[in-house]
Amino acid sequence: MRVKKNDIIAYVILIVMGVAMIYPLFWLFFATFKDNQELFGKMSLLPEKFSSIAYKNGWKGSGQFTYLTFYLNTFKLVVPTVLLTALSTGIVAYGFGRFKFPFKKILFALMISTLMLPDAVIMIPRYVVFNKFGWVDTYLPFWAPAVLACYPFLIFMQIQFLRGIPKELDESAYMDGCNPFVVYVKILAPLLKPSVFSVIIFQTLWRWNDYFNNLVYISSVKNYTLSLALKMSIDSQGSSTPWNQVLAMSFVSLIPPILLYFFAQKYFVEGITAGGIKG
Amino acid sequence: MSPQATKNPSVPSVRKYPKNWRWGILFILPWLIGFCILQAYPLIMSLYYSFTDFSILAEGKWIGLDNYKRLFTKDKYFMKSLGLTFKYALMAVPMKLIMALIVAMILNMKLKCINLFRTVYYLPSIMGGSVAISILWRFMFMREGMMNNFLGVFGIPSVNWLGDPDIALVTISLLVVWQFGSSMVLFLAGLKNVPTELYEAAEVDGANKWTKFWSITLPMLTPIVFFNLIMQIIHALQEFTSAFIITSGGPNHGTYLIGVKIYEDAFQNLKMGYASASSWVLFLAILLITVLVFRSSSAWVFYNDGGMD
Incomplete structure (x- = not known):
C-alpha cells in the first residue's frame, strides 16, 4: 500500500500550498468589509461585522472623478487594444505561417528576437514619437501598437496554432479560386477560434494589469485607469490612508480578470502551452 | 523587394516564390510597419539619445560617452x-x-x-x-x-x-x-x-x-x-x-x-x-x-x- 501513502502525502502538500497561495486573496476579500482599525493587529480572517462602507466611500475616488470613470477608462483602453491585437496578430501569423516570400526567414527571426527586446530600451523614443503626434494623455499609444501587431509572443502563439491546421484545407480552397484573404476569413478563422480566444485573454489581462505604460502616457486624472487611480489612492492621503477603502477598490479592480479566468479557463492552458513561453 | 526570379522572363519556369507571395507580404505588413516605427527606430534612437543630453524639453546635443x-x-x-x-x-x-x-x-x-x-x-x-x-x-x-x-x-x-x-x-x-x-x-x-x-x-x-x-x-x-x-x-x-x-x-x-x-x-x-x-x-x-x-x-x-x- 505504499502508493496510497505517497498519494496522501502529495495531497497534503498540495492542499497546504493551495491554501497558502489563495489565502491572501480571501484575506483581501474579507478585509474589504472591515473597518480601518480592525485591519491592523488582528489575526481573524472574518470581519467582526460585515460593512459595505469601504466600498461606498472608496468608490467616490478622487472626489472629482469616481471609480466609475476609472473603470470606464480602463475599458476604453483595454477593449479596443485587445480586439485590434486579435485581428492584427491573426493576420500577421497567417502571413508568416502560410506564405513564402522574400526575406521571410530574416523577418521571422527579427520578429522572434523582439521577444527579447526590453521595453525599457524603446520606451523613451516611443514616448517622444507619440508626444510629437500629440497622442500623450490619450489611449492612442495603446491602440497603435495593437493595430501594428507589436506583440511577438501573441503572433508566435497564433502561428503555433496555425501550424496545427492541415495545409490541404486552405490549399484546396485556393485551387477553387478563392483569394487568400477570403480563405483566411471563411476557412481558417473559424478553426482558429481557440487561438483568437487565447490572444484575447492574454492581452486583456496584460493590458488590464499594466501599470508602467499607463503611468508614462496618461497624465490627467480624468483619463486615469484603475491602476493609476489605485496608486493615487495610496499616495494622496499620506499617513492616514483609509486602507479599507484602498483594499476595497483593489478588490473591485480584480473582479474582471477573475471572472475572465473562471469563464475561459481552458483557453489559458491551451494558450500558454501553444506559445510555450509565459503566461 | 521583388525577387528577380519572378520578373525575369528568360526563366519563367524557375519560380522561387509561389505567385501569391505578395499576399504574404501584405499580411505581415502591419507587423513590418510596427517593427520599423515602434521597435527598430526607437531602438536606434535610444542609442543615439544615450550619447546626448536630450530631454523632452530641449533638443539634446552630442556629449559623446559622458x-x-x-x-x-x-x-x-x-x-x-x-x-x-x-x-x-x-x-x-x-x-x-x-x-x-x-x-x-x-x-x-x-x-x-x-x-x-x-x-x-x-x-x-x-x-x-x-x-x-x-x-x-x-x-x-x-x-x-x-x-x-x-x-x-x-x-x-x-x-x-x-x-x-x-x-x-x-x-x-x-x-x-x-x-x-x-x-x-x-x-x-x-x-x-x-x-x-x-x-x-x-x-x-x-x-x-x-x-x-x-x-x-x-x-x-x-x-x-x-x-x-x-x-x-x-x-x-x-x-x-x-x-x-x-x-x-x-x-x-x-x-x-x-x-x-x-x-x-x-x-x-x-x-x-x-x-x-x-x-x-x-x-x-x-x-x-x-x-x-x-x-x-x-x-x-x-x-x-x-x-x-
Whole structure:
C-alpha cells in the first residue's frame, strides 16, 4: 500500500500550498468589509461585522472623478487594444505561417528576437514619437501598437496554432479560386477560434494589469485607469490612508480578470502551452 | 523587394516564390510597419539619445560617452541598482521555476482533482503584475500586517519585511514566486508529453523513481525549462511595478531596481539621454545573459525531436 501513502502525502502538500497561495486573496476579500482599525493587529480572517462602507466611500475616488470613470477608462483602453491585437496578430501569423516570400526567414527571426527586446530600451523614443503626434494623455499609444501587431509572443502563439491546421484545407480552397484573404476569413478563422480566444485573454489581462505604460502616457486624472487611480489612492492621503477603502477598490479592480479566468479557463492552458513561453 | 526570379522572363519556369507571395507580404505588413516605427527606430534612437543630453524639453546635443562615464563613476545609485536587479532576478527566477517544477511533478502523479489544484495555483499568475496585488502585498507585509500576525501565532518574532533594505528585496521577490503557476502549467504540459514507453523501458532495466526522474523526466523537460529561464530572466531584470508600488525603491534604495531608476531619470527628472544610456547598459546586460544561457544550453538542454517547435 505504499502508493496510497505517497498519494496522501502529495495531497497534503498540495492542499497546504493551495491554501497558502489563495489565502491572501480571501484575506483581501474579507478585509474589504472591515473597518480601518480592525485591519491592523488582528489575526481573524472574518470581519467582526460585515460593512459595505469601504466600498461606498472608496468608490467616490478622487472626489472629482469616481471609480466609475476609472473603470470606464480602463475599458476604453483595454477593449479596443485587445480586439485590434486579435485581428492584427491573426493576420500577421497567417502571413508568416502560410506564405513564402522574400526575406521571410530574416523577418521571422527579427520578429522572434523582439521577444527579447526590453521595453525599457524603446520606451523613451516611443514616448517622444507619440508626444510629437500629440497622442500623450490619450489611449492612442495603446491602440497603435495593437493595430501594428507589436506583440511577438501573441503572433508566435497564433502561428503555433496555425501550424496545427492541415495545409490541404486552405490549399484546396485556393485551387477553387478563392483569394487568400477570403480563405483566411471563411476557412481558417473559424478553426482558429481557440487561438483568437487565447490572444484575447492574454492581452486583456496584460493590458488590464499594466501599470508602467499607463503611468508614462496618461497624465490627467480624468483619463486615469484603475491602476493609476489605485496608486493615487495610496499616495494622496499620506499617513492616514483609509486602507479599507484602498483594499476595497483593489478588490473591485480584480473582479474582471477573475471572472475572465473562471469563464475561459481552458483557453489559458491551451494558450500558454501553444506559445510555450509565459503566461 | 521583388525577387528577380519572378520578373525575369528568360526563366519563367524557375519560380522561387509561389505567385501569391505578395499576399504574404501584405499580411505581415502591419507587423513590418510596427517593427520599423515602434521597435527598430526607437531602438536606434535610444542609442543615439544615450550619447546626448536630450530631454523632452530641449533638443539634446552630442556629449559623446559622458552619460556612460557618469553612470559608472559618478552616479551613486547606478551600479547599486544594477547589482540589486541581478540579485532580485537571481532570487526570484530560480525560486519560481523550482516551485513550478516541484508542483508540476506532484500534479503529474495522476491524482484526482488535478484541475482544481491547477486552477488554484494559476490564479495568482493572472493578477500578480497588477497594482492591486502590489498594494495587497504592501499591506500584508507591513510591520503590523497580516504576515507578522500570522508568524506571531507560531511565536516567531515579527520581521521587518519592508523596512529592512535586504529583506525588502526578498519580499518583492516573493511576489514573483507566488506567480509560479504560469510556469507550472507549462511544465505540466511538458510532463504529459514525455512518452510513457521511456518509463516502461526504464522499468524493464530496473530503474528506480529517482533514476527515472534524473535520466528521463528532467532531460525531457529541459527545453521548456530553458525557454522559461530566458523569458523569466528578461522579465525579472525589467521589473518595475512591484518595486515602485510596494517599496517605492526604498528603504534606503534597497529595492531601487534598474527599471525604477530608468523611469525616474527619464520621466521625473527628464534626463532622457542619461536614462537612455542606463537602458542600453541594461539591454546589453540582458543580451549578454541571454547569449550565455544559449551557449550553455548545448550542455544541458536535451532536444528529443531536434527542435523546440
